[in-house]
Amino acid sequence: MEKARSSGLGGGLAVIHRAELKRSPLPLPDLTSMECLAFKCKPPYSMTVLLIYRPPKPHASFLHEIHDLLTSLCSMSTRIVILGDFNIHIDNPSCHLATEFLSLIDCLCLQQHVKAPTHIKGHTLDLVITDAPINNLEVNDLGVSGHKLVSMAFSSMLPTIRPKRQISFRNWKQIDPTSITVDLQHISCPVSATVDELVTYYNTALSSVFDLHAPIRTREVNFKHSAPWFTQELRQMKTEGRILERRCKQSSLTVHKLAFRDHQKTYSKSLKDARF
Structure with missing residues (x-):
């Protein structure tokens, strides 16, 4: 090489x-x-x-x-x-x-x-x-x-070792639009019901139709390139580091340089802790 x-x-x-x-x-x-x-x-x-x-x-x-x-x-x-x-x-x-x-x-x-x-x-x-x-x-x-x-x-x-994860999904592409439209039209609405009851009824009826045309399936997958440990907090710290870096380069002040170094130490330690 x-x-x-x-x-x-x-x-x-x-x-x-x-x-x-x-x-x-x-x-x-x-x-x-x-x-x-x-x-x-x-x-x-x-x-x-x-x-x-x-x-x-x-x-x-x-x-x-x-x-x-x-x-x-x-x-x-x-x-x-x-x-x-x-x-x-x-x-x-x-x-x-x-x-x-x-x-x-x-x-x-x-x-x-x-x-x-x-x-x-x-x-x-x-x-x-x-x-x-x-x-x-x-x-x-x-x-x-x-x-x-x-x-x-x-x-x-x-x-x-990349642990496998179990995911659930529906195969929406296999749904026949004409057939599901007919079934959706057969859903009746209760005459007297509260808002909460209507929402529950709607969700239940809709799920039943989806289960008929695109049932939920489960599968074990291996996300080779995923980084679930890289959280939103780490992304925010990375952004803040970029801001401090630009400020340090623009001003060349010692106080900004020290602030950037301290932040990078904290960010690096957070990365290491998150990975392990």
């Missing part, structure tokens, strides 16, 4: 995997500050993988693009693995970009696991970011590149 750079030298992304790993590529927005490749692994290796290469030159839209990308990914997926060469000196506490980036992933309840230098010049550029613990992370110099090999193991990767 690969994605070549559209123009210029260098760059490009590739994934080498075992044949038994079933995966499906995920669509991504057009990005100008980095190269990305994303795919979802199918059971029993259920996870979403995002591979990133960020060129070393500064790009003003990187934080904005990575924020939108990760927020979207975290809202739709669980068990997320983000890998790649970010060309950010994560090990340097005085690096403004590193501080901003680490704050962003912290807001989304993600964790960056690589603590050792991954480049021969001594900086931590190659990152492993997940929303769950990993095991046996190692950084080894193979002597074939300026970058070192980062290896890790994931804990239990269980199949995604």
